[in-house]
Amino acid sequence: MDSRRREFDALIRRLAPELYRYAWWLCRDATLAQDLVQEACLRAWRSVDALRDEGAAKSWLLTIIRREHARLYERKQLPVEDIAELVIEDEDAPDAQALVEVQQLREAIARIEPKYREPLLLQVIGGYSCEEIAGQLGLSAQAVMTQVFRARAKLKALLQQGSEGKVHELL
Numbered sequence: 001m002d003s004r005r006r007e008f009d010a011l012i013r014r015l016a017p018e019l020y021r022y023a024w025w026l027c028r029d030a031t032l033a034q035d036l037v038q039e040a041c042l043r044a045w046r047s048v049d050a051l052r053d054e055g056a057a058k059s060w061l062l063t064i065i066r067r068e069h070a071r072l073y074e075r076k077q078l079p080v081e082d083i084a085e086l087v088i089e090d091e092d093a094p095d096a097q098a099l100v101e102v103q104q105l106r107e108a109i110a111r112i113e114p115k116y117r118e119p120l121l122l123q124v125i126g127g128y129s130c131e132e133i134a135g136q137l138g139l140s141a142q143a144v145m146t147q148v149f150r151a152r153a154k155l156k157a158l159l160q161q162g163s164e165g166k167v168h169e170l171l
Contacts, residue, residue, distance in 0.1 A: 008048055011057055012041055022062055026069045036072070040064040108158040116151035119144050 023033035134141045
């Protein structure tokens with residue numbers, strides 16, 4: 001038994017720096033890494049008879065360290081708060097007036113002729129450039145710019161008629 005213990009001690013002394021480095025890499029905490037290596041050495045000593053090949057000792061010990069690190073988080077209990085009665089206010093939610101204005105804007109856009117509405121929506125909602133819209137619609141870039149300009153003018157006029165300019169800022 002003494003010879004087996006001396007062999008094990010020599011093995012641990014030889015591999016200790018690498019074991020510690022690996023443990024530290026896992027947890028990024030010096031004290032915790034030392035504890036992981038110590039616990040791994042204890043577990044390894046208890047099952048040292050299972051080690052048949054000295055060449056596999058390093059990977060065997062690294063596996064024990066990895067499993068010990070995982071066990072650490074299995075046992076860890078994080079604080080839990082009851083969120084059933086938690087009230088969350090959505091500060092970004094639009095108010096009733098904004099919702100009405102958005103609805104008016106949608107209705108006004110729907111009243112624009114498709115010839116003008118489509119390039120406007122592709123630019124404003126789709127984020128396409130005039131050249132990309134021109135390629136999609138089979139028009140020249142100049143024609144697309146003209147249609148978008150006219151669509152904006154028609155939309156502005158519709159909004160001014162319908163709500164006397166209240167939604168005008170959205171353009």
